[in-house]
Amino acid sequence: MSFxxxxxxxxxxxxxxxxxxxxxxxANRMTFILTEAGGPMYSLDHKDISVLEPGVLGFELRGTVKxxxxxxxxxxxxxxxxxxxxxxxxxxxxxxxxxxxxxETWEPVWGEESSIRNHYNELLVKLRHKADGKLxxxxxxxxxxxxxxxxxxxxxxxxxxxxxxxxxTEFNCAQxxxxxxxxxxxxxxxxxxxxxxxxxIPAEFKKHTNQYNxxxxxxxxxCVQTSLQMKTPEGLYVNIHEAALVDxxxxxxVADGKKLRAHLTPDAQGWKGRLETPCVTPWRTVQVxxxxxxxxxxxxxxxxxxxxxxxxxxxxxxxxxxxxxxEMIAGAGNWHYxxxxxxxxxxxxxxxxxxxxxxxxxxxxxxxxxxxAAGNGFDALLVEGWNxxxxxxANCNKDYVFDFVTPYPDFDIDALNGYAHSKGIRLVMHxxxxxxxxxxxxxxxxxxxxxxxxxxxxxxxxxxxxILPIGEHHYGQWMNNHYLYAVTEAAKHHIMVNAxxxxxxxxxxxxxxNLIGNESAMGTExxxxxxxxxxxxxxxxxxxxxxxxxxxxxxxFEQNLKEWCGNDSHVNSxxxxxxxxxxxxxxxxxxxxxxxxxxxRFMDAFQFxxxxxxDWSESRYLYAEPQDYLVIARKDKNSxxxxxxxxxxxxxxxxxxxxxxxxxxxxxEATIYKxxxxxxxxxxxxxxxxxxxxxxxxxxxxxxxxPGGGFAVSFKAL
Ligand code: NOJ
Ligand code: CA
Numbered sequence: 010m011s012f013x014x015x016x017x018x019x020x021x022x023x024x025x026x027x028x029x030x031x032x033x034x035x036a037n038r039m040t041f042i043l044t045e046a047g048g049p050m051y052s053l054d055h056k057d058i059s060v061l062e063p064g065v066l067g068f069e070l071r072g073t074v075k076x077x078x079x080x081x082x083x084x085x086x087x088x089x090x091x092x093x094x095x096x097x098x099x100x101x102x103x104x105x106x107x108x109x110x111x112x113e114t115w116e117p118v119w120g121e122e123s124s125i126r127n128h129y130n131e132l133l134v135k136l137r138h139k140a141d142g143k144l145x146x147x148x149x150x151x152x153x154x155x156x157x158x159x160x161x162x163x164x165x166x167x168x169x170x171x172x173x174x175x176x177x178t179e180f181n182c183a184q185x186x187x188x189x190x191x192x193x194x195x196x197x198x199x200x201x202x203x204x205x206x207x208x209x210i211p212a213e214f215k216k217h218t219n220q221y222n223x224x225x226x227x228x229x230x231x232c233v234q235t236s237l238q239m240k241t242p243e244g245l246y247v248n249i250h251e252a253a254l255v256d257x258x259x260x261x262x263v264a265d266g267k268k269l270r271a272h273l274t275p276d277a278q279g280w281k282g283r284l285e286t287p288c289v290t291p292w293r294t295v296q297v298x299x300x301x302x303x304x305x306x307x308x309x310x311x312x313x314x315x316x317x318x319x320x321x322x323x324x325x326x327x328x329x330x331x332x333x334x335x336e337m338i339a340g341a342g343n344w345h346y347x348x349x350x351x352x353x354x355x356x357x358x359x360x361x362x363x364x365x366x367x368x369x370x371x372x373x374x375x376x377x378x379x380x381x382a383a384g385n386g387f388d389a390l391l392v393e394g395w396n397x398x399x400x401x402x403a404n405c406n407k408d409y410v411f412d413f414v415t416p417y418p419d420f421d422i423d424a425l426n427g428y429a430h431s432k433g434i435r436l437v438m439h440x441x442x443x444x445x446x447x448x449x450x451x452x453x454x455x456x457x458x459x460x461x462x463x464x465x466x467x468x469x470x471x472x473x474x475x476i477l478p479i480g481e482h483h484y485g486q487w488m489n490n491h492y493l494y495a496v497t498e499a500a501k502h503h504i505m506v507n508a509x510x511x512x513x514x515x516x517x518x519x520x521x522x523n524l525i526g527n528e529s530a531m532g533t534e535x536x537x538x539x540x541x542x543x544x545x546x547x548x549x550x551x552x553x554x555x556x557x558x559x560x561x562x563x564x565x566f567e568q569n570l571k572e573w574c575g576n577d578s579h580v581n582s583x584x585x586x587x588x589x590x591x592x593x594x595x596x597x598x599x600x601x602x603x604x605x606x607x608x609x610r611f612m613d614a615f616q617f618x619x620x621x622x623x624d625w626s627e628s629r630y631l632y633a634e635p636q637d638y639l640v641i642a643r644k645d646k647n648s649x650x651x652x653x654x655x656x657x658x659x660x661x662x663x664x665x666x667x668x669x670x671x672x673x674x675x676x677x678e679a680t681i682y683k684x685x686x687x688x689x690x691x692x693x694x695x696x697x698x699x700x701x702x703x704x705x706x707x708x709x710x711x712x713x714x715x716p717g718g719g720f721a722v723s724f725k726a727l
């Protein structure tokens with residue numbers, strides 16, 4: 010590796026030299042540059058196409074505060090002055106470089122395939138800040154599917170405890186790419202996606218905000234979230250995200266023309282990160298693919314996470330579940346037991362309170378769900394609203410909202426768990442924290458212990474509302490540390506975690522596979538909060554799912570909520586569109602979200618949800634275009650069956666799907682669930698046809714999806 014002299018061109022400050030790092034197949038080339046001013050920069054090319062032009066690397070750091078007591082200025086008492094922040098982006102010299110290569114294959118506990126190849130070339134550049142001797146290394150890994158890099162602050166140097174004012178990393182896009190984005194928000198990802206050029210983001214921003222979310226903090230009209238999917242004018246699919254977000258704040262991107270700049274989520278005082286050497290930042294990832302299908306197959310984000318940290322993973326397993334849930338979300342039932350106006354948790358006698366008669370988590374209703382879920386082969390049943398405190402809970406100015414251990418009087422926790430276990434299923438615990446995080450941490454050990462006592466092995470947690478302590482954000486360093494604490498503490502109790510409203514995943518499920526799900530995006534619940542436009546589920550696998558699985562909660566068969574429970578929202582998807590999601594929205598945790606009554610009317614279509622696998626040995630991305638359509642085939646990890654799913658946006662689409670993924674020399678019984686020709690997601694969502702035929706790998710299936718529709722096929726090996 011040479012430190013080549015680089016001539017200055019228009020957009021690049023004068024460089025004293027550069028180092029190239031290429032991917033194992035030679036297609037991606039990262040160039041590290043040190044400018045004359047000692048500024049580290051990097052660029053990225055794919056074959057002869059420039060993906061990123063030289064972009065800045067480094068930080069702005071807080072100056073030191075030397076505590077000298079309070080400062081009296083006349084009769085005013087002030088805090089001591091701070092040394093002003095300083096740039097940590099220039100004035101460096103290279104004190105060493107190291108290179109390495111790796112090619113290993115690892116087996117995830119659960120996933121889209123049974124083994125994953127991690128193959129890259131690596132460059133470590135060691136930098137020394139000439140003025141003060143502070144050290145910062147930058148580690149680059151170049152893969153066939155893109156680039157990862159992170160900052161590393163070694164031990165034994167002048168920088169010990171330090172505070173980040175801003176991370177200055179730039180992603181200097183070479184072109185004004187098309188981008189699929191959601192607004193940058195320190196507290197919510199519950200948005201539908203916009204699609205504009207990078208320079209077109211500010212003009213469209215306002216139209217795409219969601220002011221009704223229970224906690225939302227926008228920064229500027231040019232700030233967007235990751236994982237950001239882009240497409241270049243040359244047709245390359247470029248995705249910017251991060252991997253292994255640990256003890257650091259979540260990164261947003263601010264568009265300045267076609268250039269994107271990192272923007273970290275602030276803490277309550279406005280600082281962006283408090284670090285102690287030795288430490289590393291999360292990886293900044295830039296995936297590059299020549300097709301949309303290739304982008305979906307990229308495992309770069311998982312590969313940049315640490316291997317599994319848990320010694321025993323035998324207790325972790327995929328979960329297909331139902332829930333006493335949708336009826337509350339849609340408005341047919343309640344989480345709360347009484348209509349009491351204000352409840353002091355330790356000072357309210359529920360046993361004498363008047364029930365409101367709409368409490369869904371009651372013994373009879375829960376037993377009904379247990380019977381249906383167990384009778385149809387499910388693993389588990391989620392029950393929300395089982396515990397006291399729901400009378401007043403979200404953004405309610407209360408710290409002590411829930412205790413996570415006391416059931417409502419009509420929820421017999423002992424009897425219901427016993428009943429579920431006798432039928433071969435488990436209950437899934439629910440911990441809505443109402444974002445009162447200190448309160449949750451105080452009760453966590455007791456709450457997990459209670460779960461162990463009754464045989465729960467999975468918890469759905471939630472963070473609705475503004476974070477307490479006030480001023481912290483859902484995606485700041487403090488909260489990110491909390492989410493991971495909840496996962497690692499749960500692991501000690503052999504509990505799997507599915508956290509809603511938590512920070513968007515960055516592949517940490519590789520390291521902590523008991524993190525089996527997250528929400529962290531707009532999920533099916535929004536079909537009951539105003540509806541979701543078709544196309545949403547065709548963009549999520551490119552963006553939100555890039556970092557890990559989503560608890561999207563599919564499977565809604567009754568779209569007309571008005572008729573059911575007076576809710577004005579409509580579920581904008583056909584029944585077959587819902588079936589397809591079990592294949593297209595990968596998750597080891599899959600819910601059949603609708604009610605037993607609604608499924609009972611369509612048991613032939615429900616059969617697909619009963620049959621579909623939730624853990625895969627192989628996945629094939631057959632046709633895809635972000636926000637337009639997806640066709641994906643997957644092989645069950647535990648049998649020879651294959652499953653196929655397709656979703657579309659507002660357009661009718663037909664695909665002729667070659668079945669060449671099937672095993673040679675074998676016949677399969679195909680059961681095809683497809684939209685009826687006159688179906689559509691608004692007017693006629695429940696029209697479908699089911700066909701059966703015997704097929705082999707020479708065959709093709711011609712499958713048509715109506716607006717907001719889809720198809721699902723199961724292939725049972727004969
Ligand atoms: C929002 C979650 O996304 C939803 O699934 C849950 O039912 C409610 N919060 C209440 O916790
Ligand atoms: Ca939510």
